[in-house]
Amino acid sequence: AERSAVVTCTGCAMFVFLPQDRSDFVCTKCKLISILEEKIQGLEKRVSTLRSIKENEEFLDRRQDRLQRAQCSEDSEQATQRGQKASEDNWRHVTSRRGKSMRQVHVPETHIQMSNRFHVLSTGTSAESGVNDTSEGTEQKDTPLIGRHEMHSPRDGGSTTTTPKRRRRVVVVGDSLLRGTESSICRPDRENREVCCLPGARIHDVTERLPRRIKPSDRYPFLLLHVSTNDTAKNDLERITAEYVALGRRIKEFEAQVVFSSILPVAGKGRGRDYRIVEVNEWLRRWCRREGFGFFDHGMV
Numbered sequence: 001a002e003r004s005a006v007v008t009c010t011g012c013a014m015f016v017f018l019p020q021d022r023s024d025f026v027c028t029k030c031k032l033i034s035i036l037e038e039k040i041q042g043l044e045k046r047v048s049t050l051r052s053i054k055e056n057e058e059f060l061d062r063r064q065d066r067l068q069r070a071q072c073s074e075d076s077e078q079a080t081q082r083g084q085k086a087s088e089d090n091w092r093h094v095t096s097r098r099g100k101s102m103r104q105v106h107v108p109e110t111h112i113q114m115s116n117r118f119h120v121l122s123t124g125t126s127a128e129s130g131v132n133d134t135s136e137g138t139e140q141k142d143t144p145l146i147g148r149h150e151m152h153s154p155r156d157g158g159s160t161t162t163t164p165k166r167r168r169r170v171v172v173v174g175d176s177l178l179r180g181t182e183s184s185i186c187r188p189d190r191e192n193r194e195v196c197c198l199p200g201a202r203i204h205d206v207t208e209r210l211p212r213r214i215k216p217s218d219r220y221p222f223l224l225l226h227v228s229t230n231d232t233a234k235n236d237l238e239r240i241t242a243e244y245v246a247l248g249r250r251i252k253e254f255e256a257q258v259v260f261s262s263i264l265p266v267a268g269k270g271r272g273r274d275y276r277i278v279e280v281n282e283w284l285r286r287w288c289r290r291e292g293f294g295f296f297d298h299g300m301v
Contacts, residue, residue, distance in 0.1 A: 022241045077187070116277070166227070169218050173210065174226030177202045177264065202231050203243035207250050214254050223251070226261035228284075232276050233269075240280055248291055259294030260284060 005021040009012070011030030018025070026034075072200040154170070169192045172178065172185055176199040196213055198205060206227050214221065225247075231240050251258050262281045265274055288295040 060172045071238055075265060097221060100118075169221040170194070170224070171196065171213050171221055172224045172226070173198070173206055173213060174224075174261070175229050176198065177229060200230060203227050203228065203240070203247055207243070207247045210247075210250060212221065214256065218256075221254075221256045223254075223256045224261060225258065228263050229266065230282060232263060232266075232280060237276065237279055237283065241283055244284065248287075248293070251293075255295070260288050261296045262298050264298055 002020060003019040003047075005017045006015050007022050008026045009016070009025055009027040011026050011033075014027060016027065080204055117215065167189065170185075170189075171194050172181075173196040174195060176194055178197040179199070181195060186196050192214070196209075201209075206225065214223075228240060228244070231243065235243075262284065263277045265277055285295050285297065287293075
């Protein structure tokens with residue numbers, strides 16, 4: 001009679017009868033399970049690789065879209081500047097002729113009789129007596145003329161030059177979300193536009209630093225405020241609204257046009273943070289309307 005040995009599987013500890021004893025025996029089921037585990041591990045690696053590739057592609061697509069939008073805006077601005085420069089060059093070409101002698105044209109002298117049909121303001125009806133008299137030139141020469149130049153000329157020999165009208169100043173103040181916006185905001189007028197980025201700033205920080213941004217020489221500046229993103233992390237609605245009211249009192253000390261920007265949502269901070277931001281924005285909209293401030297609503301972008 002043939003002898004058979006009881007052999008135990010090294011994987012599942014089950015035994016079978018074999019013609020001879022084997023210490024490294026693995027049953028068929030354990031072999032299949034081992035093969036399946038290897039295939040599952042390979043599939044998991046492939047899924048992880050595909051997922052990382054997809055994330056990288058989405059990041060590159062977003063980056064490319066931003067670069068294309070920035071390039072389009074720069075191209076449009078450069079085209080506008082080239083058009084302005086071309087118009088200025090054309091104007092210089094018409095009016096200036098360099099390297100060529102200008103031919104002098106002799107204009108015959110003509111005597112033009114200058115007269116003024118208005119008299120100096122006086123009491124009674126005597127001021128109305130010479131308004132319609134345009135033919136009596138000799139009598140009007142003895143009347144002292146008061147024109148725009150004489151009314152504005154200095155009495156003590158001062159300068160008669162007028163100062164050029166200064167353009168309106170624009171100041172944008174806010175937290176770290178303003179980082180990177182300096183170029184697009186200040187490029188049209190770098191002399192009169194300013195972006196003040198305060199990383200981590202809260203409402204009371206802006207209240208304290210705002211007087212440093214407004215110069216005494218500013219005449220009715222435009223002030224845009226983007227703040228309170230960091231306040232919504234820990235403070236409740238009552239505390240945030242109190243900070244806004246204090247900021248509003250400080251702003252009213254300046255003669256400025258003020259616009260408040262709505263708070264942008266913060267990704268990954270939970271529904272409680274988003275609900276608080278919506279609640280503050282609704283209050284801020286009503287408060288700005290009541291206090292006479294402007295309100296710029298970004299929405300829940």
